[in-house]
Amino acid sequence: MIRPESLPPQLLAYIGDAVYELYIRCKLVGGDAKPVRRLHREAVRYVGADGQAQILRLLSSHLTEQEAEIVRSGRNSKGRVPKSAAMTTYRHATGLEALFGYLYLRGDLPRIAALLELIDLGEEERK
16 A cells, blocks of 8 residues: 655645546536537646646635645645746646645545535636
């Protein structure tokens, strides 16, 4: 079993990116048949750095002290920032991904679900 405490933030973010994107894709499908091209365009709004940074702002007041520390660790980790994203935005997105990676590797699926429910509520505010 992988101990998330022993992994660097970039590896937590690598796992968390997949966890978060899978949730978004499943939510967008939502049982309705939609064209894949449309689903992809919608998903990019949420899984891109800008969308993830916005989601992190929504969740930040709901995080435990330990979760906030994981986010800070991910946000402050060193890594190459793509040209398509602002550095601050990309770092915040990495913090969100690290959080989901950490929770997933801990097996804390109920906490992931609770945080993702907050995202659902926040999406109504974003429209």
